[in-house]
């Protein structure tokens with residue numbers, strides 16, 4: 112049985128003081144919802160302060176990106192060694208990083224391997240653009256992204272990580288994929304691509320999240336889908352009441 116996850120990607124939002132306030136408000140509402148993995152992903156500069164808010168509890172912490180190298184002349188970058196011991200999770204290959212910061216399937220694959228080598232759990236993002244969607248290319252594109260991201264990993268490594276299917280057209284637009292559409296891609300494309308390369312058992316054990324305009328009002332139907340194990344949440348994760356409601360609804364659906 113795959114444990115559900117509600118992961119908040121705070122993106123480039125919140126100062127350190129604001130992040131502490133947000134994390135505290137969330138902690139106070141969902142500290143005891145242990146049937147759902149709750150993960151907060153603030154910006155790098157906020158990680159130590161949010162870590163202090165979460166210490167001693169069961170809410171996880173994640174970074175939004177990292178470099179693959181141990182250290183070196185990469186101005187402005189953060190290495191996996193710097194995140195080890197500070198966070199449990201790291202988002203890799205978010206579409207905004209692929210789009211604005213030239214990340215490729217190849218760099219995503221390197222980052223995943225580096226994260227795993229440091230005991231960090233990657234949350235690997237895939238998803239098609241509106242143009243690809245309209246051209247009927249969603250299945251082949253997303254399947255290709257999954258296979259390229261996971262190339263060279265072992266089955267054990269694959270089932271330890273998390274894939275987030277985030278159609279770009281649904282991110283920040285208020286136009287979430289329908290639960291049926293999201294189920295179709297998470298199941299027949301993402302999980303099928305894992306099964307093709309690593310076998311059915313690994314595919315069944317790997318958690319697949321949906322992301323893109325999720326909120327308290329639509330999360331129940333999304334979480335009722337058999338191949339969707341959680342959500343990677345943007346805007347609604349910045350609203351403590353909304354995020355906490357999503358966690359509680361997920362606990363109900365799985366209860």
Ligand code: 13P
Nearest residue numbers: 120282283323324345346
């Ligand atoms: P929204 O929930 O704001 O659409 O963002 C989704 C996302 O990109 C999470 O990584």
